[in-house]
Amino acid sequence: MLESVRIARRQSEIRQQLATLAANPTPTEDETRSMETLDLEYRTNETRYRAALIAEDTERREAGADLETRSGQEYAELLARFELRQVALSLDNGRALDGATAEIVTELRNTGGYRGIPVPWAALELRNTVAAGTPDPISTRPIIDRLFPDSIAARMGAQMIQIDHGATEWPVTTAGATVGWQATETGNVGGPTPFQTADRPMKPDHTLGVQMRLTRKAMLQTGSALEQAVRRDMNAAMAVELDRATFLGTGADGQPLGVITGRATYDIALQEVDELATWGAFRAGVTAFMTGNAASGAASINAMIRPELWDFLDGAIWDAGSGLTEWDRLSKHLPNTYTTNNGLAAPAGDPLATMSLLTTSTGGIAPIFVGMWGAIDLIRDPYSDAQAGGLRLTALATKDVTVARPAQLRVLSGLEIAAGE
Incomplete structure (x- = not known):
């Protein structure tokens, strides 16, 4: 007392x-x-x-x-003590969960409904092991980095939003304060305009399924062998597809509407280059960001390009005397340039051309929001591989994508990487 x-x-x-x-x-x-x-x-x-x-x-x-x-x-x-091995064994032979794994699963069940065993997103982080084989988890970072450190969505500034249930909206100001000078001594300043906002909703309408097959040998292995195998498989499969859907999701057949595919829907500016790709095309996009008060300089802008575009720029000599290439100029002014073959469609057309995406964070607001609902729902299928004594697992994850302020994104199209016939 x-x-x-x-x-x-x-x-x-x-x-x-x-x-x-x-x-x-x-x-x-x-x-x-x-x-x-x-x-x-x-x-x-x-x-x-x-x-x-x-x-x-x-x-x-x-x-x-x-x-x-x-x-x-x-x-x-x-x-850090959550064990996917316990989840797999529980689904396979009904072994009871214990320790930290049981505690986390119970807490997740209390916050949402799951057909199988809920697995927290943080459990997918890849873990290092020391010589003795004792798991040594890496330090916890923001969730999208912790899940997929090499995710192109994370590098382009996308923010992961964890949502328990329901839909989430971000009101964005579209009209507000105005300024104006007093024209005469007794005159009034400029009249006010109504404060208006537009809602950018995210809804749990898009569910991704990942299937894993665990052999009898894998399940009989002890320690971290099964643990690391499950983590690697789920991490790699989900990272690739979530990245692709963030930018190239069709908005149909259960997929969310990706940033580039839904450019017109999100009202993202399109810069049609339609000429051989050079640093000058990117410089025009950077200038548009700065004149629109979305970025203070090139260093705060992220650029996403295809490997084929990098190959072309690195081979395009800008100054024969110094040996500088267009890639040297681009990487000097845009240090946050990332190459991916997953977030952008392959070059096409005649002449062969590709696209690029520029993003920036303004006022602490991310250019892209990726919503993830609840935890991963891990469901058991003991019948498909029953004859081989294996176990098939299905992991369900619900995701959506939205853009809050389209002024923070810009799509460059028609970046030619080959001469036309």
Whole structure:
């Protein structure tokens, strides 16, 4: 019990005793001495009570600061002990979950409905192992980096949003404050315009399924062998498809509408180059960002290109005397240029041309939002591979993509990498 609470209770008892003694019009000498003793104790306790409150306030602040960080630290440590091996064995032969794995699964079940066993997204992080074979998890980072460190979506500034249930919207200002000078001494300044917003919703309408086959040999292996195999398979398969859908999702057949495929829907600016690719084409896009107050300079802009475009730029000599290529110029001014064959469609047409995407973060707001609902739902299929004694697992993940401010993105098309016939 806190000392302040103990003193407060004693003060209440003293007041009751004093009230009883004060009600006696002719107190005896013993009662008079009792009143003096109680009064002295009461005044002393008042000083002790104030001192106790001051001391306990400091303790509360320290404890509060510890609690604010403890929950996140403890959960991160709990996730580090999550074992996919337990999940696979539980689905295969009904083995009961225990330890940190059981605790996390129970917590996830309390926040959402799952047909199988829920697996947290953080459990897909790839882990290093020391010589003795003891798992040594890497440090926890923002969730999209922690899931897929090499994800092109993460490098292009996309932000992962964890959603428990329902739909999520981001209101974006489309019209607001205006400025204007007073034209005459008695005139009015420019009139106001209504403050307007547009909603950018994300809905749980797109579910990705990943199937894994675990052989009997794999399930009989001990330690981290099965653990790492499952992590690698799920991580690689989901990373590739989630990256592709973020940019090239068709918006049909269950896929979310990707950023590049849905350029017109998201109202993203299109810069039609339609000539041999050079740094000059990218420079025009950077200039458009700066004139639109979306970026302060080229260093804050991310660029996504195809490997074929890199090959062309690196071979296009800009200055024969110095040997500088167009790639040298591009990489110098746009250090955050990333190459992918997954987020952009293959070059096509005559002349052969490709596309590029430029993004930037403005005011702490990411150019792309990727919503992930709940956890991964891991479901058992014991029949498909029953004759071989294997187990087939299906992992279901629900995802959506949206763009909050299209001014933070720009698509460059018609970047020619070959001469026409």
